[in-house]
Amino acid sequence: MSHRVGVVRFPGTNCEFDTIDAIRALGGDAEVLWHGDPSLKNVDAVVIPGGFAHGDYLRCGAIARFSPVMESVAAFALNGGPVLGICNGFQVLTEAGLLPGALQKNIGMKFLCSMQQIEVVSTGNVLGKGSTVGDCIKIPINHFEGNYVCPPEALAELEARQQIVFRYTDNPNGSTRDIAGICNESGNVVGMMPHPERATSLLLGSTDGTALIRSFLAA
Amino acid sequence: MHFEVKIEVSPRDGIANPEGSTIERALPALGFEMTGNVRVGKVIRLQVEAESADAAQSLVEDMCNRFLTNPVIEDALVEVLAT
Numbered sequence: 001m002s003h004r005v006g007v008v009r010f011p012g013t014n015c016e017f018d019t020i021d022a023i024r025a026l027g028g029d030a031e032v033l034w035h036g037d038p039s040l041k042n043v044d045a046v047v048i049p050g051g052f053a054h055g056d057y058l059r060c061g062a063i064a065r066f067s068p069v070m071e072s073v074a075a076f077a078l079n080g081g082p083v084l085g086i087c088n089g090f091q092v093l094t095e096a097g098l099l100p101g102a103l104q105k106n107i108g109m110k111f112l113c114s115m116q117q118i119e120v121v122s123t124g125n126v127l128g129k130g131s132t133v134g135d136c137i138k139i140p141i142n143h144f145e146g147n148y149v150c151p152p153e154a155l156a157e158l159e160a161r162q163q164i165v166f167r168y169t170d171n172p173n174g175s176t177r178d179i180a181g182i183c184n185e186s187g188n189v190v191g192m193m194p195h196p197e198r199a200t201s202l203l204l205g206s207t208d209g210t211a212l213i214r215s216f217l218a219a
Numbered sequence: 220m221h222f223e224v225k226i227e228v229s230p231r232d233g234i235a236n237p238e239g240s241t242i243e244r245a246l247p248a249l250g251f252e253m254t255g256n257v258r259v260g261k262v263i264r265l266q267v268e269a270e271s272a273d274a275a276q277s278l279v280e281d282m283c284n285r286f287l288t289n290p291v292i293e294d295a296l297v298e299v300l301a302t
Contacts, residue, residue, distance in 0.1 A: 058286075059289055062286065062289070067284075094291075095289065100291075101290045101291060102289050102291040104235075104237070104292055105237045105238060106235070106237060107235065107237050107240075108237065108241070109237050109238060109241045147235075149234055149235070149291065149292055150291060151291065174235065174237065200237065219291070
């Protein structure tokens with residue numbers, strides 16, 4: 001059980017407290033990990049939350065990859081540690097090479113902020129324990145660069161190895177094959193554009209994120 | 220030696236370019252119906268110290284591969300301009 005979750009804060013991160021609140025509300029413990037400190041403080045799992053790490057200059061996540069904490073996150077991930085990248089965190093994980101592909105500007109050049117229905121495509125990952133393939137859940141999105149792209153051969157591998165975790169049922173951003181979230185081959189690293197931490201209370205319009213976060217805490 | 224370098228970053232062929240598509244759809248409104256295949260990238264200019272123009276070229280290409288571009292979606296054209 002991942003009792004203690006480290007939530008990484010870069011300059012420009014803005015979803016760390018939402019993420020920490022959601023984890024605590026579900027019985028986990030969470031603390032901020034400052035990007036400039038390479039120590040992961042012996043946490044059991046790591047979340048890279050949403051925001052605009054290092055201002056998203058050059059490309060989203062491009063500069064965050066060089067923060068001292070990221071070398072430790074990469075080693076933790078390669079060692080099988082649970083890592084979840086949400087929104088900007090997903091972008092950081094692709095730039096860091098922990099997940100394949102890239103996220104570019106939405107088709108139509110619109111910043112999207114809406115509740116979105118996504119389908120659970122695979123469950124062999126750290127978010128999948130409380131879900132069934134084919135479940136349709138409501139999780140909000142909030143991004144300008146969520147249009148997932150990857151070379152055809154990488155896409156074929158993702159599909160063959162069941163690394164596509166979520167697909168939009170109504171693609172809002174032009175993402176390749178409606179991809180909303182993917183995982184690495186062993187399933188311990190997941191990146192997703194929708195924000196599960198913002199779907200943990202009826203007041204927020206959905207509680208569908210709780211199953212995902214509970215699964216992550218149990219990983 | 221001191222070199223000025225220009226790096227042209229462009230979206231890779233086959234990768235959709237939402238900025239270009241949006242501009243392409245807007246141009247006919249101004250009467251430019253004859254335009255097509257608009258692609259938007261960016262230009263980075265920097266100065267670099269290197270022993271030769273070739274050394275400057277390979278130094279900057281290394282920067283592009285490791286940081287300045289994302290090879291999944293972007294191509295880079297490095298041009299060493301002047302000393």
